[in-house]
Amino acid sequence: MTVNRRKKPASVNPMKIGQSLGAVLALQGCYRAMPLIHGSQGCSAFPKALLTRHFREPIAVQTSALQEMDVIFDANRNLEEALNLVLSKHRPDIIGIIGTELTDVAGVDYQNMLKTYKRERNMRGGLAFSVVLPDFRGSLESGFSSTVEAMIDEMIQQVGHRGSRSVNTRQITLLPGSFLTPADVMELKEIISSFGFEVIALPDISTSLSGHLLTGFSPLTRGGVPLDSMLQSLQSGLTIAIGGSMERPARRLHNALGTPYKVFEGAMGLKASDELLHFLHQISGEPVPLRYCWQRENLLDSMLDAHFQFAGMSALTALEPDHLYSVSGWLEELGVEQKALISSFETPLIAGMEREVWVGDLDDAEVLGKGADLWISNSHGIAGAQRIEAAFMPAGFPVWNELGAYMSVSVGYRGAMEWSNKAGNLLMQREAGHRESSVRHR
Amino acid sequence: MKYSILSEGDEEPMDPVRKNEFDSEACGSIAPKAKPCPRPKPGEAAGGCSFDGAQITLLPIMDAAHLVHGPIACAGNSWESRGTLSSGPSLSQYGFATDLTDSDIIFGGEKKLKDSIDYIAERFAPPAIFVYSTCVTALIGEDMDAVCRAAAERIGIPVIPVNSPGFVGSKNLGNRLAGDALLQYVIGTGEPEPMSPLGVNLIGEYNIAGEMWDIEKLMNSAGITVTSRITGDARYKEITYAHRAKVNMVVCSRALLGLAKEMESRYSIPYFEGSFYGAKETTYSLRQMAFLMNDREMERRVDRLTEREEARLSQDLRPYRKLLKGKRAVLYTGGVKSWSVISALKELGVQVVGVGTNKSTEDDVRRIADRVGDDTEYIPEGGASRIIKTVRERKADIMIAGGRNMYVAMKEQIPFIDINQERHKAYAGYEGLLRLAKELTYSLANPIWKLAASPAPWDKEAPPYDR
Ligand code: SF4
Numbered sequence: 001m002t003v004n005r006r007k008k009p010a011s012v013n014p015m016k017i018g019q020s021l022g023a024v025l026a027l028q029g030c031y032r033a034m035p036l037i038h039g040s041q042g043c044s045a046f047p048k049a050l051l052t053r054h055f056r057e058p059i060a061v062q063t064s065a066l067q068e069m070d071v072i073f074d075a076n077r078n079l080e081e082a083l084n085l086v087l088s089k090h091r092p093d094i095i096g097i098i099g100t101e102l103t104d105v106a107g108v109d110y111q112n113m114l115k116t117y118k119r120e121r122n123m124r125g126g127l128a129f130s131v132v133l134p135d136f137r138g139s140l141e142s143g144f145s146s147t148v149e150a151m152i153d154e155m156i157q158q159v160g161h162r163g164s165r166s167v168n169t170r171q172i173t174l175l176p177g178s179f180l181t182p183a184d185v186m187e188l189k190e191i192i193s194s195f196g197f198e199v200i201a202l203p204d205i206s207t208s209l210s211g212h213l214l215t216g217f218s219p220l221t222r223g224g225v226p227l228d229s230m231l232q233s234l235q236s237g238l239t240i241a242i243g244g245s246m247e248r249p250a251r252r253l254h255n256a257l258g259t260p261y262k263v264f265e266g267a268m269g270l271k272a273s274d275e276l277l278h279f280l281h282q283i284s285g286e287p288v289p290l291r292y293c294w295q296r297e298n299l300l301d302s303m304l305d306a307h308f309q310f311a312g313m314s315a316l317t318a319l320e321p322d323h324l325y326s327v328s329g330w331l332e333e334l335g336v337e338q339k340a341l342i343s344s345f346e347t348p349l350i351a352g353m354e355r356e357v358w359v360g361d362l363d364d365a366e367v368l369g370k371g372a373d374l375w376i377s378n379s380h381g382i383a384g385a386q387r388i389e390a391a392f393m394p395a396g397f398p399v400w401n402e403l404g405a406y407m408s409v410s411v412g413y414r415g416a417m418e419w420s421n422k423a424g425n426l427l428m429q430r431e432a433g434h435r436e437s438s439v440r441h442r
Numbered sequence: 443m444k445y446s447i448l449s450e451g452d453e454e455p456m457d458p459v460r461k462n463e464f465d466s467e468a469c470g471s472i473a474p475k476a477k478p479c480p481r482p483k484p485g486e487a488a489g490g491c492s493f494d495g496a497q498i499t500l501l502p503i504m505d506a507a508h509l510v511h512g513p514i515a516c517a518g519n520s521w522e523s524r525g526t527l528s529s530g531p532s533l534s535q536y537g538f539a540t541d542l543t544d545s546d547i548i549f550g551g552e553k554k555l556k557d558s559i560d561y562i563a564e565r566f567a568p569p570a571i572f573v574y575s576t577c578v579t580a581l582i583g584e585d586m587d588a589v590c591r592a593a594a595e596r597i598g599i600p601v602i603p604v605n606s607p608g609f610v611g612s613k614n615l616g617n618r619l620a621g622d623a624l625l626q627y628v629i630g631t632g633e634p635e636p637m638s639p640l641g642v643n644l645i646g647e648y649n650i651a652g653e654m655w656d657i658e659k660l661m662n663s664a665g666i667t668v669t670s671r672i673t674g675d676a677r678y679k680e681i682t683y684a685h686r687a688k689v690n691m692v693v694c695s696r697a698l699l700g701l702a703k704e705m706e707s708r709y710s711i712p713y714f715e716g717s718f719y720g721a722k723e724t725t726y727s728l729r730q731m732a733f734l735m736n737d738r739e740m741e742r743r744v745d746r747l748t749e750r751e752e753a754r755l756s757q758d759l760r761p762y763r764k765l766l767k768g769k770r771a772v773l774y775t776g777g778v779k780s781w782s783v784i785s786a787l788k789e790l791g792v793q794v795v796g797v798g799t800n801k802s803t804e805d806d807v808r809r810i811a812d813r814v815g816d817d818t819e820y821i822p823e824g825g826a827s828r829i830i831k832t833v834r835e836r837k838a839d840i841m842i843a844g845g846r847n848m849y850v851a852m853k854e855q856i857p858f859i860d861i862n863q864e865r866h867k868a869y870a871g872y873e874g875l876l877r878l879a880k881e882l883t884y885s886l887a888n889p890i891w892k893l894a895a896s897p898a899p900w901d902k903e904a905p906p907y908d909r
Contacts, residue, residue, distance in 0.1 A: 009554055009557035009558045009560075010539065010540055010541070010554075010558035011517075011539045011541035012537070012538055013521075013536055014514055014518045014537050015518075016518050017514075018514060018515025018519050040577050041488075041491045041609075041612075042491025042492075042493055043608070045488070045489055045490040046490070046494070046520050047519055049845070050519050052846060052848075053523070057853075058826065058853060062487075065481075065482040065487035067610070068607075068609045071577075071609060078484040079484070081483075081484040081485060082484035082486075083485065084485070085484065085486055086485045089486075101513045101578050102578060105578050105582060135514050135516075136513040136514070136543045137544060213853065213855070216830075216853055216854050217850045219825070219826065363536075379522075380521070
């Protein structure tokens with residue numbers, strides 16, 4: 001099917017998020033890391049505030065604090081200063097330098113600068129890499145996956161080609177996409193390890209953004225995958241990527257190290273979960289653990305219970321590409337009519353979908369989804385959902401109108417069940433509201 | 443009329459960037475020899491950009507459209523992030539962006555800007571459109587002023603360029619630049635209804651969590667009317683006739699002091715700086731309004747009102763005062779001025795043992811010094827670690843700061859109250875002080891602090907080899 005766009009000059013109620021925010025998110029999943037945004041102050045303050053609001057956790061991020069004259073004359077002086085300060089003050093294990101539209105348009109070459117810097121300071125033992133992420137391309141998803149890719153590149157550079165590689169076939173590298181919540185990543189790790197594998201998630205937000213009281217506050221990230229595990233992941237016998245956007249980083253590992261990979265485009269709903277578990281069963285030779293057999297039954301039963309609720313209902317979904325694909329697959333299984341699918345930008349995955357997809361904003365969602373019963377999008381969609389009188393189900397990023405959204409599970413049988421119940425409840429409440437008002441009118 | 447307070451007689455409207463002229467006043471101080479805003483430190487900078495600051499000032503004009511000219515992130519990451527409330531129109535809650543792409547950057551975004559303005563005007567019919575420049579559009583040298591001027595002529599509504607790209611400086615500077623845009627393009631362009639009573643402009647009050655409504659209710663019960671809200675819950679039209687007000691009150695915002703000064707010299711409107719945090723400050727502000735209105739009867743009414751309200755408040759506060767007496771707080775405010783919050787806390791018996799001065803001008807610091815004891819620690823620059831250190835060293839019971847530090851406090855298990863733009867509680871006026879007292883009490887008395895501090899039972903067991 002084709003990807004469409006409504007013709008209009010301005011973006012109205014955008015759901016697109018700057019790429020650099022995706023990069024900051026990816027780095028939160030690494031232990032003792034510091035994302036350093038090479039741009040003006042606001043370019044780090046906004047993502048920080050927004051991520052904080054969604055995850056309800058402090059977010060590690062710094063900026064090179066460019067001001068006008070710096071951009072014109074010597075932006076890298078600021079970067080050097082920032083690096084000096086961050087390195088001496090916080091001693092991070094990982095630094096990700098994130099180029100913005102500002103450094104891109106001004107044509108700042110910080111990649112070479114970083115190389116020289118590393119050589120001159122004789123930086124060893126840490127991981128420092130840069131990634132170019134101007135905001136006039138892509139969105140959160142692409143920023144996230146590009147950052148993981150850049151990170152993997154740097155890891156390979158550091159140790160990858162050092163002689164022969166000893167492959168650990170019982171170890172799997174998991175590349176979780178940006179749309180997965182910390183609880184999702186945790187669930188995936190559990191599922192995979194229940195087949196007897198060691199799992200290294202890259203990045204791993206399940207231990208950094210899931211809420212913990214570990215050791216108090218730190219300006220660096222707390223939790224996440226530590227650097228030595230990251231490097232150890234290069235020995236994995238297999239890569240599992242979740243989400244189409246994570247295919248490229250998986251391919252990097254394959255091309256450089258020969259690590260085979262498997263991409264699961266979605267991990268939501270019965271079929272997608274079946275596929276994942278069947279695959280794990282086959283490659284491990286282990287039986288599917290009893291608890292997943294139970295969960296499968298539970299899911300089917302709850303879908304049966306809910307199907308009365310979903311019959312004749314329609315939904316509109318406005319999410320980042322990979323997430324949209326996943327959620328659409330799940331809705332399909334519920335028998336819900338899909339009124340409109342709206343994505344923040346175009347990717348091969350959604351271009352290849354069988355349904356019609358629109359690239360646009362939440363205003364398009366309002367127009368195209370008119371008459372839908374259920375509205376699935378980030379919290380920016382609340383007002384639009386109210387206007388078209390649809391039940392609002394928060395998903396994606398950012399979600400601020402619900403506690404614990406970041407801990408909700410969408411993957412595996414358990415996730416599908418949680419989502420089905422949640423959506424069903426929302427529709428039930430909406431129906432009850434309607435009934436009440438019709439009674440009052442008599 | 444073309445008129446700029448920055449360069450008198452100069453026919454050119456605001457340039458995107460005129461750094462030298464701004465610098466001395468960038469922090470909101472108008473004293474000629476005031477220190478310039480310090481350069482943000484790479485690797486240690488915190489806080490928003492000037493674009494952010496400009497938006498904070500203008501977004502509360504609820505019926506206007508606010509269009510951000512630039513790539514998506516500036517708008518996409520920032521819309522719907524403020525707690526400013528509306529009593530009616532909600533167009534300002536729409537996120538509008540030109541959402542520039544690669545090719546727009548290469549070939550220029552002016553055409554897209556023009557089309558976007560036309561589109562918004564036609565579809566939403568707003569009374570005015572504010573257009574914000576951002577770093578990239580400023581960098582590639584777009585002539586936003588010209589596009590706006592042409593658009594205004596074409597579509598017949600004001601289209602106001604706000605030249606405050608993020609990289610010119612701090613949030614405060616952005617507030618100021620927004621104020622300049624109001625002076626240059628809005629104030630003085632309209633007239634109020636012939637018979638409507640004129641009164642006070644509230645400058646720098648943004649109706650966070652509905653504070654404006656509490657303030658207005660108070661003013662009205664003393665017979666004082668609000669002429670223009672600049673800009674909490676404002677309508678575009680009321681700002682056009684702000685020049686007809688009799689008094690300007692600058693509410694806790696030194697960044698907009700220049701606006702009041704300019705209105706004084708241009709329209710002879712007297713101004714004063716005041717705050718509504720704490721009963722004392724509230725009473726002072728109301729008195730000052732009546733005094734400057736030069737109306738004896740009004741002054742008497744204010745006296746009666748404030749006496750009555752203060753008496754009632756002290757009655758209501760009694761149980762909370764008992765609990766709060768002697769409690770120690772560290773205060774780290776962003777947009778809200780520290781000194782006024784200190785007064786409010788003092789009235790509740792809470793001692794401020796540490797206070798952030800990173801955004802304060804020298805005047806502010808003097809005011810802070812007037813209100814705190816000698817052993818209060820000043821926290822000159824940001825960094826959550828620095829604040830926590832003060833909390834620990836000074837044995838503070840609670841931290842009062844902006845949302846960005848909220849979860850930092852949670853990680854350290856420090857009771858916390860949000861005082862900034864994103865908060866959901868209104869603390870202004872007499873009612874507000876009572877609310878603040880309640881919030882402080884709830885926060886301090888919450889069972890979670892004990893629960894979080896106690897280890898799991900198995901961690902309490904002495905390790906076997908210890909026995
Ligand atoms: S610093 Fe510039 S590019 Fe960054 S958010 Fe602010 S205006 Fe936008």
